[in-house]
Amino acid sequence: MSSRTNVSCLHEARRVAIFGGTHGNEMSGITLVNMWKQNSAEIERNGLLIKPFISNPKAVEKCIRYIDTDLNRAFTPENLSAPDVEGRLYEVQRAKEINRMFGPKGSSDAYDVIFDLHNTTSNMGSTLILESSTDLFNLQMVHYIKKAMAPHTCLVLLNEHPQLKYSTTRSVAKHPIGLEVGPQPQGVLRSNVFESMRTILKHALDFIEFFNSGVEFPPCTIDVFRVQERMDYPRDTNGNITAMVHPHLQDCDWEPLNRGDPMFLTFDGRTILYEGANTVYPTFINEAAYYEKQQAFTTTCREILAANAIRKAFK
Amino acid sequence: MKPSMALAFLPALARMAVSGGTHGNELSGVYVVQEMEQQRKETGEHAWPIPITTVLSNPRAVRECRRYIDRDINRCFNRATLSSPITDSSPYEVRRAQELNNLLGPKGSTDAMDLICDLHNTTANMGLTLIHYTTSDWVTLHICKYLQTKITKVPVRVLVLDVPISDAYSLESVSKHGFSIEVGPQPHGVVRADIYTIMKEAVDLTIDWIHKFNSGTVFEGGDVEAFKFIKSVDYPRDPETRTLTAAIHPQLQDRDFCLLKRGDPLFLSFSGETVKYEEEPLHPFFINEAAYYEKEIAFHLGKKMMLTIPSVQVQKD
Numbered sequence: 001m002s003s004r005t006n007v008s009c010l011h012e013a014r015r016v017a018i019f020g021g022t023h024g025n026e027m028s029g030i031t032l033v034n035m036w037k038q039n040s041a042e043i044e045r046n047g048l049l050i051k052p053f054i055s056n057p058k059a060v061e062k063c064i065r066y067i068d069t070d071l072n073r074a075f076t077p078e079n080l081s082a083p084d085v086e087g088r089l090y091e092v093q094r095a096k097e098i099n100r101m102f103g104p105k106g107s108s109d110a111y112d113v114i115f116d117l118h119n120t121t122s123n124m125g126s127t128l129i130l131e132s133s134t135d136l137f138n139l140q141m142v143h144y145i146k147k148a149m150a151p152h153t154c155l156v157l158l159n160e161h162p163q164l165k166y167s168t169t170r171s172v173a174k175h176p177i178g179l180e181v182g183p184q185p186q187g188v189l190r191s192n193v194f195e196s197m198r199t200i201l202k203h204a205l206d207f208i209e210f211f212n213s214g215v216e217f218p219p220c221t222i223d224v225f226r227v228q229e230r231m232d233y234p235r236d237t238n239g240n241i242t243a244m245v246h247p248h249l250q251d252c253d254w255e256p257l258n259r260g261d262p263m264f265l266t267f268d269g270r271t272i273l274y275e276g277a278n279t280v281y282p283t284f285i286n287e288a289a290y291y292e293k294q295q296a297f298t299t300t301c302r303e304i305l306a307a308n309a310i311r312k313a314f315k
Numbered sequence: 316m317k318p319s320m321a322l323a324f325l326p327a328l329a330r331m332a333v334s335g336g337t338h339g340n341e342l343s344g345v346y347v348v349q350e351m352e353q354q355r356k357e358t359g360e361h362a363w364p365i366p367i368t369t370v371l372s373n374p375r376a377v378r379e380c381r382r383y384i385d386r387d388i389n390r391c392f393n394r395a396t397l398s399s400p401i402t403d404s405s406p407y408e409v410r411r412a413q414e415l416n417n418l419l420g421p422k423g424s425t426d427a428m429d430l431i432c433d434l435h436n437t438t439a440n441m442g443l444t445l446i447h448y449t450t451s452d453w454v455t456l457h458i459c460k461y462l463q464t465k466i467t468k469v470p471v472r473v474l475v476l477d478v479p480i481s482d483a484y485s486l487e488s489v490s491k492h493g494f495s496i497e498v499g500p501q502p503h504g505v506v507r508a509d510i511y512t513i514m515k516e517a518v519d520l521t522i523d524w525i526h527k528f529n530s531g532t533v534f535e536g537g538d539v540e541a542f543k544f545i546k547s548v549d550y551p552r553d554p555e556t557r558t559l560t561a562a563i564h565p566q567l568q569d570r571d572f573c574l575l576k577r578g579d580p581l582f583l584s585f586s587g588e589t590v591k592y593e594e595e596p597l598h599p600f601f602i603n604e605a606a607y608y609e610k611e612i613a614f615h616l617g618k619k620m621m622l623t624i625p626s627v628q629v630q631k632d
Contacts, residue, residue, distance in 0.1 A: 188605045191563060
């Protein structure tokens with residue numbers, strides 16, 4: 001007997017944005033968005049308004065992560081409600097503009113979906129980043145993308161941690177999704193990374209088009225990695241790092257890290273071991289942009305999320 | 316008598332410098348220099364068998380973790396720039412280059428350092444590459460040969476530029492026998508333990524060679540395989556906007572020093588076409604180096620050659 005009563009009816013997702021250049025040196029998203037701004041044929045879908053958008057154009061021009069402050073941390077309630085003043089940080093001003101164009105954040109006028117395209121120097125492969133474990137639309141979308149990308153692996157990172165969660169550019173939308181593909185050095189465009197991101201987006205847009213056309217997506221489960229803790233480098237009293245990610249941990253994103261496993265290697269050759277009680281799954285291992293954020297890697301735990309069947313609500 | 320059978324007597328190498336942070340976001344060298352300075356603090360001047368000057372070439376760029384502040388300092392050591400008058404509006408790096416020339420040179424004089432080892436990283440898959448501006452420096456080539464025999468974890472290659480010393484624009488040309496140690500692949504702004512370890516080993520072995528040489532060891536001559544720079548190739552670009560229309564082809568990416576033949580793929584355009592190589596067989600390197608996009612270089616091409624060096628021994632007084 002089918003459980004027809006357990007289908008969640010959700011609003012149509014009509015307005016979709018694709019953000020590249022939230023960080024001005026993460027080249028896959030910048031290149032894709034610029035390409036689609038010139039010729040949008042590839043991303044057009046029936047009934048969908050799709051806007052490719054460069055979020056931080058000044059940073060893109062200089063090929064740096066940000067001008068004054070990280071745009072992807074700038075969408076706090078304080079920043080978004082602050083009055084327009086002279087001498088404001090560029091990214092805070094930009095956050096307010098983006099909130100006006102694609103939000104307001106939290107309102108019914110906000111864009112339905114924003115895909116925010118990122119690269120990382122970490123060996124994370126293709127990662128989809130969620131901010132909520134209860135957003136059924138997003139859960140079903142990532143499930144669809146993972147299946148469509150197979151056998152290419154797409155992993156899901158869930159950052160719902162009350163303290164470590166941050167105010168992302170995409171959080172302006174009702175359904176924010178981060179796409180993080182690596183490893184790729186900042187300022188470099190690798191063909192394989194570029195094509196992976198392009199393919200993920202193709203499947204994501206297909207999902208939205210199917211959903212809007214009335215397709216019902218059955219209940220599913222999704223394996224996710226839930227953010228637990230940020231681990232910094234060992235540092236001296238001046239704040240300088242005194243060790244590097246250990247060669248046994250380097251490039252081992254998503255693999256189990258157990259108590260007693262090597263974690264850091266000091267510059268004079270001493271190994272520092274992981275002392276945590278439980279097995280964790282590290283990610284964002286040795287991301288270039290995170291040295292200044294005091295983060296050598298992030299620990300996660302594995303979890304299985306369940307999602308109801310969904311379909312578009314009838315008018 | 317074959318050149319390699321001959322024995323050349325050369326003066327001892329009295330003074331060596333190790334420079335890191337010439338590009339402020341190439342971190343292995345920054346940390347190798349820092350570690351050496353820590354060693355000097357702990358063991359004093361006897362940390363190494365010969366006197367070594369350690370220096371962070373571009374401290375402002377290192378502090379900001381950027382390649383440079385105003386201008387790439389590693390293009391500022393040619394005669395013209397070193398002798399240009401300094402004004403208030405001079406770029407930071409031109410000023411600093413002249414300071415370094417006073418500290419480690421002056422370039423071309425007998426007071427200059429015997430050897431500068433300049434430490435670099437690249438986002439290209441170049442393993443350990445030793446770069447020198449001339450093909451005729453036997454000391455440098457002997458050190459390269461020594462490193463090639465001693466280091467087995469990664470490929471060790473020699474790259475030569477073949478320019479006259481006055482035109483050589485990189486830091487190590489300030490010394491009598493300098494070379495750059497380039498290790499990759501490593502993203503800029505990242506320090507990888509495996510890459511750091513390779514660079515530290517290369518520096519330690521260089522010091523080791525100098526000590527052995529100064530102590531009278533005969534280093535046998537022979538052939539050293541080297542790649543000589545021929546030219547650079549840029550990315551395909553939109554003629555109006557100059558933005559890229561293609562990326563390095565997946566079959567070329569990470570294949571530094573392979574042999575490129577006619578018909579081999581070079582670039583994959585965003586619309587799916589493959590751009591192929593149409594010229595004489597050559598070897599690409601610095602494939603997809605982040606810092607070279609603004610210099611309009613997708614990769615360099617070089618010709619493989621054999622350089623023959625004589626056996627060498629230190630000149631006894």
